[in-house]
Amino acid sequence: MGMPDNGWMMMASFRRDRSVVKERLKAGTVRRIAGYARPYTRELVLFLALNAVAAVIVVANPLLLKTIIDRGIVPHRTGIVIALASTVAGLALVEALIGLGQRWYSARIGEGLIYDLRTQVFDHVQRMPVAFFMRAQTGSLVSRLNSDVIGAQRALTTTLSSVVSNVISLILVLVTMFVLSWQVTLVALVLLPIFIFPAKWVGRRLQKISREQMQLDAEMSSLMTERFNVAGAMLAKLYGRPEEESAGFADRAERVRDIGVTSAMYGRVFFTALTLVASLATAMVYGVGGSLVVDGSFQLGTLVALATLLTRMYGPLTALSNVHVDVMTALVSFDRVFEVLDLAPMIDERPDARPLPERPASEEVLPSGPADPDPSGAPAIEFDDVVFRYPAAAEVSLASLESIARTDTAPSREVLHGVGFRADPGTMTALVGPSGAGKTTITQLVSRLYDVTDGAVRIAGQDVRDTTLASLRDTVGVVTQDAHLFHDSIRANLAYARPEATDEELVEALRAAQIWDLVDAMPDGLDTVVGDRGYRLSGGEKQRLAIARLLLKAPSVVVLDEATAHLDSESEAAVQRALRTALAGRTSIVIAHRLSTIREADQILVIDDGRVVERGRHDELLAEGGLYSELYHRQFARQDVPDAVR
Ligand SMILES: Nc1ncnc2c1ncn2[C@@H]1O[C@H](COP(=O)(O)OP(=O)(O)OP(=O)(O)O)[C@@H](O)[C@H]1O
Ligand SMILES: [Mg+2]
Known part of the structure; x- marks a missing residue:
């Protein structure tokens, strides 16, 4: 040396x-x-x-x-x-x-x-x-x-x-x-x-x-x-x-x-x-x-x-x-x-966590609540006086991992102040309300992306916090506004939801999601690479692929954030048909941006500033003349014209 x-x-x-x-x-x-x-x-x-x-x-x-x-x-x-x-x-x-x-x-x-x-x-x-x-x-x-x-x-x-x-x-x-x-x-x-x-x-x-x-x-x-x-x-x-x-x-x-x-x-x-x-x-x-x-x-x-x-x-x-x-x-x-x-994961499985009851076994009497007399086998969703604040930075992250090291430990603002509702088995609940009201936040609590600060969220009468994470993942399917696709083939993206799915099942799901014709016309079909650096799909196409992914997973609860982007009426109709298939026989919570969705909802919850301020069906709420009718005239009435023509 x-x-x-x-x-x-x-x-x-x-x-x-x-x-x-x-x-x-x-x-x-x-x-x-x-x-x-x-x-x-x-x-x-x-x-x-x-x-x-x-x-x-x-x-x-x-x-x-x-x-x-x-x-x-x-x-x-x-x-x-x-x-x-x-x-x-x-x-x-x-x-x-x-x-x-x-x-x-x-x-x-x-x-x-x-x-x-x-x-x-x-x-x-x-x-x-x-x-x-x-x-x-x-x-x-x-x-x-x-x-x-x-x-x-x-x-x-x-x-x-x-x-x-x-x-x-x-x-x-x-x-x-x-x-x-x-x-x-x-x-x-x-x-x-x-x-x-x-x-x-x-x-x-x-x-x-x-x-x-x-x-x-x-x-x-x-x-x-x-x-x-x-x-x-x-x-x-x-x-x-x-x-x-x-x-x-x-x-x-x-x-x-x-x-x-x-x-x-x-x-x-x-x-x-x-x-x-x-x-x-x-x-x-x-x-x-x-x-x-x-x-x-x-x-x-x-x-x-x-x-x-x-x-x-x-x-x-x-x-x-x-x-x-x-x-x-x-x-x-x-x-x-x-x-x-x-850094302790805030959302973790409790040692005594149980899976949610399987779909066919819906007759079973649940320990923490009465069994639902649901014909579809889909579970009910209940929000019981839910209070929620987003965790402060210090609770979830490390200052050293953030670009601007922040030391604020002050608890963040309360976003939901006692939200209570029940979505009956197999029904569709639409959430509407002004921007920042808390709609997305509510949906995130169902899939347990966050835990409630107070109160409880129950699926089939069972607190989501007492449920195994695997069972929750199998039960709740989510389609977000900007459906993310991995940079991989369509086949791989779909199979992410269910690895054992056969090609026939994939095609069937794509058909039901009204996207098969497009995939079939692509040069590589199911092997076409999509995602950030792959084949460019439009917003509506992406969302339909995400719906196909959801159909493959066949969850009994669906959470959906409708795309806000205006689709042309043809793809809008296609998405609508795809949704109808996706939601049939499932308990769903939909953040609705389309009048047609709202009209089909079994119940509409009007959210304002972290509270449910009105609830009912479209006609009832319109007649009440409250926030809903105001929102309707501002946002949805325009859509009424083509809808009536259709
Ligand atoms: N990750 C977060 N951390 C802290 N606060 C948040 C976070 N996400 C949302 N908020 C706050 O929570 C409140 C409710 O937001 P939320 O996204 O639920 O509104 P929204 O009803 O979905 O609105 P939009 O219709 O615009 O999507 C807002 O005031 C927002 O600033
Ligand atoms: Mg939102």
Whole structure:
């Protein structure tokens, strides 16, 4: 291991952000890390043992060199020279093998640990409530899964091995040097501060520059992503001034260029200083030691051994002088991963959760409520005096995962203030009301995307919080306004709802959702790739695909947010027909934007400011002359004309 190798590693270490040293670790972090290391105990022990052996070889070599010179070359004994040279060759071979072994173990431990942490974080994040994803920036979440996990891995391999091998080799080198000549060793040590202090200073500068560099890089790339995504590019085309955009970008790129040059120069200075000190020390050893050899008080081999050992002293010494930064960086990475793992999923299954009764078994008398005399087998939905506020940021997210770290812990505003209603089995309940009234919020409580703050939501008489999540997923089907499709084939998107569905079933569902003709006409049919980067579907088409997905799942409760976008009357009629199929025989809650839907509803709930203010059927409510009739005249009456013509 020569100087340059070590130099780069040391420079990386000096470049590291020293502010981590001031961070406080949570209690028990180290013990917890030990828990992750435990499965790799055998590998770790072997790995560290190999490191120790490698450190011994580093010191053994100069000593062999000394013996070759003093016992072989100087007294002219060829036999000894050849024997010892062979030993050096053998040691080189052993060293090479050890190097491979070290890499094997460090890779096994490191990659294994990355795997363990990554899968654990993924599983955990998957269980988080939607509120978490609303707040957390996907980017910082992905970085937790990538860079912090890798940083944590580094703690167990690179940092640990560098500490162990540096400590061992430093002790061996110093002891050997002192035994060979304490005078020369002292001289060499005197030179050390000349290097260490400037190195620390340059290191601090380098670290500041690195941080600035990262910041500038991030600014430049965020400008690019913002301008070059579809929406941004469109806005820039419509309103932007290309010259100013270019100038703004050039300005950022210029700063990136300048700081790149500064950083390269500081790096070089560090490197040069390191090499220079080593060379000066070597010169000094040859000067002092050489005179002693001429005097005869010193053997030639000893001098050569000392000079060689010297080059192996500065590396470990400087690396260790900065080791606390490395160790803390690694520990902090672990801590940041643990932080995500410790975030308790707010919406979780109770240990005594039960599945909802199966559809055909509807005659069964339910423990927590009377059985519904429903002909369809669909369950009733009840809202019992539901009060709801959205969870505050601090309850669902980590400040460190949000782009603007927010510390507000104040409870958020109450959004629903005692909503009570019952949707009878197999009926359709329409929600109407002004924007921001709480309609979407109500529907989100049925599928348990959020939990009520007070009161209860019951399906088939059973509180959704006492229900297993799997059973709830099977029972409640949701179609949102902007139906999301994965970037995958239509087949895969549909099968997401029911993996075992056959092609016939898929086609049947697509037919019922009034979208089969379109899919059939696509060049790849069911294998056409849709989603963000695939085949572009219109809003109405997407929603019909989502309805097909829902039909495949065949849930007994349907929650639907009708598309607000105006569809042309043909696709509107198609969606309407698809819906009629989807809702038949199911208990449904529909946020209605279309008069035709409202007319078909068994009950209409008018929501205003988090309360049910009116309820009844279309004609009854219209006759009342309240908020509903106001809304009707403002929003729906227009639709009445084509509807009457139809
Ligand atoms: N994730 C959230 N966190 C905090 N408050 C929210 C959140 N989502 C909605 N709100 C608030 O809750 C209230 C009700 O919103 P909701 O989305 O239920 O209205 P809506 O009736 O569906 O309106 P629209 O017809 O415009 O869709 C609004 O005042 C809104 O600001
Ligand atoms: Mg809404």
